[in-house]
Amino acid sequence: MAAATDDAGDSNEMIRVVSSDGEHFEMPEAAANLSLVLRHMIEDDCADAAGIPLAVVAAKPLAKIVDYCTKHAAKSSGLTIEEAEELKRFDAEFIEVDTDMLYDLLVAADFMGVEGLSKLAVQRTADLIKGKTPEQNRETFGIVNDFTPEEEEEICKENEWAFQITKPPSRLC
Amino acid sequence: MDRDRDRDGDGRVGLSDLPDDILACILARLGYTHAAARTSALSRSWRYVWTCCLFLRHYQANDSSPVRFAAHAASASTNIHVLTVKSIYCATGKKRVRAALLTLSLGFLGLSLPPSGVFAALRELRLEHVQFQGECTLDDAMLPFLEWLEIRMSRSG
Numbered sequence A: 001m002a003a004a005t006d007d008a009g010d011s012n013e014m015i016r017v018v019s020s021d022g023e024h025f026e027m028p029e030a031a032a033n034l035s036l037v038l039r040h041m042i043e044d045d046c047a048d049a050a051g052i053p054l055a056v057v058a059a060k061p062l063a064k065i066v067d068y069c070t071k072h073a074a075k076s077s078g079l080t081i082e083e084a085e086e087l088k089r090f091d092a093e094f095i096e097v098d099t100d101m102l103y104d105l106l107v108a109a110d111f112m113g114v115e116g117l118s119k120l121a122v123q124r125t126a127d128l129i130k131g132k133t134p135e136q137n138r139e140t141f142g143i144v145n146d147f148t149p150e151e152e153e154e155i156c157k158e159n160e161w162a163f164q165i166t167k168p169p170s171r172l173c
Numbered sequence B: 001m002d003r004d005r006d007r008d009g010d011g012r013v014g015l016s017d018l019p020d021d022i023l024a025c026i027l028a029r030l031g032y033t034h035a036a037a038r039t040s041a042l043s044r045s046w047r048y049v050w051t052c053c054l055f056l057r058h059y060q061a062n063d064s065s066p067v068r069f070a071a072h073a074a075s076a077s078t079n080i081h082v083l084t085v086k087s088i089y090c091a092t093g094k095k096r097v098r099a100a101l102l103t104l105s106l107g108f109l110g111l112s113l114p115p116s117g118v119f120a121a122l123r124e125l126r127l128e129h130v131q132f133q134g135e136c137t138l139d140d141a142m143l144p145f146l147e148w149l150e151i152r153m154s155r156s157g
Helices: A002-010 A036-043 A059-074 A081-094 A099-112 A115-129 A134-141 A149-158 A160-164 B020-028 B033-041 B065-076
Strands: A014-018 A024-028 B082-086 B101-110 B124-132 B148-152
Touching: A014 A036, A024 A059, A036 A099, A059 A081, A059 A099, A059 A115, A099 A115, A099 B020, A115 A134, A115 B020, A134 B033, A149 A160, A149 B033, A160 B033, B020 B033
Parallel strands: B082 B101, B101 B124, B124 B148
Antiparallel strands: A014 A024
């Protein structure tokens, strides 16, 4: 990633990408390089004026990803403490999205190979799941309970230890 | 986003429709095995996802149920490549385990190996801090595919 950023320092070329629903976006090459898929396409000279088509990423999440990559590419090396803090704040605000967008970002970041964003979205999802009952999580994420009452009882019995303990002793973890 | 991803067939696309490897990453970030295991009660598509990322850090005196459940989960899912169990209390595998690697760190407790067939697919067995009582026999019938046995920092007594 560092090498990619260095390269980008010399080149101000803009890379065009096209969402699955036909919207065009532009970002600096350094930003595009944060995506493994785009980097490979650029290396293979597939980045032309028509734009790189991203068949499974719609415009809404793609706009967010372009934002994320542009911000992170501009700030990826030799960060001062203040800049690192600012980037952290950016990330925290960036990932304050509804669960539909979170799902789209998880899929798109995974597809495009944007590691930092994948981690951010995964952590955010885990934070939303943490400390909630199954019922609350179903509600948050729109999960339909398709167990029969008997099955549900069986699972709760099978994993009884998991439902009884809220937190193991911290010194052992 | 293309909406052909409705794996659980509930008519909408959501978290449950993510590929298992992404879901496993999410559950691994929950920090505790019991928190991951609780997602087994969400819906059918979630029932065994947590077993892809076993990270047993659950300790409770005289309670081997997480370990037993891990063995059970491992037998229920063929997704697990590595099953690492760290328990300072006890560990007994009573169910058939398909994991290829088992690491047991036992805080100098005794280990009695389960009967033949339980670890039918085990290729690597690593034992740490184990107290061996008397002779410990490992024969081909117990661990037919074992390729690597590692015993570290253990005692005999």
